[in-house]
Amino acid sequence: MTVGHPHILPGYRPCVGLLLLNANGEVFVGRRLDTQDAWQMPQGGIDPGEEPRTAVLREMQEEIGTGKAEIIAESDLWRHYELPASLARRVWGGRYRGQAQKWFALRFTGQDADIDLTATPHVEFDAWQWVALDRLVDLIVPFKRDVYLEVVDEFAPLIRGAAPR
Structure with missing residues (x-):
């Protein structure tokens, strides 16, 4: 399962995450x-044999339709x-205790109208929004917050650099 991704601990699902920034740094x-x-x-998730850079672009297309x-x-x-234990027993057939995520920052080059949450049969989201960096972590479920804090900290210079001056 971790072939090609030696930093993934056993029992964790290989995954990508994407921090998508608009022109306002949201x-x-x-x-x-x-x-x-x-x-x-x-x-x-990262498909078997798939590189994380490929997976992040595929996931963006699948989840937000652009x-x-x-x-x-x-x-x-x-x-x-x-x-959480209750979720670990239900999702992914109980095979994983959590996820190992490789995160990417991306700059959105389209218009809001290019985002289509229903573009694929497996819809993940029922609503979306652009949020300011200082509101982001508060919106997230508690078990993911530490990862989000780390991602925000790592990419903060890029995020702030994307904001208009």
Whole structure:
């Protein structure tokens, strides 16, 4: 399972996460369809044999229905988080205790109208918004917050650099 990704601990699902920035330096978040009022940045599993850079662009297309973005940074780290026990038993057939995520920062190059949450049959989000960096972590479910804090800290110079002067 971790072939090609030696930094992933056993029992964790290989995954990518994407921090998508608009021209105002705001971050894209979607509200999960399957969870009451839980917001997150797009993320998803890495297919066997797939490179993380390829996976992040595929996941963006699948989850938010657009390919209009460019990768501007890739984390050097794999970040791990654990699912709450009740979720770990239900999702992914109970095979994983959590996810190992490789995060990317991307600059959105399209218009808001290019985002289509229903572009693929497997809809993940029922709503979306651009949020200011200082609001991002507060919207996220508690078990993912530490990872989000680390991602925000790592990419903060890029995020602030994207904001208008």
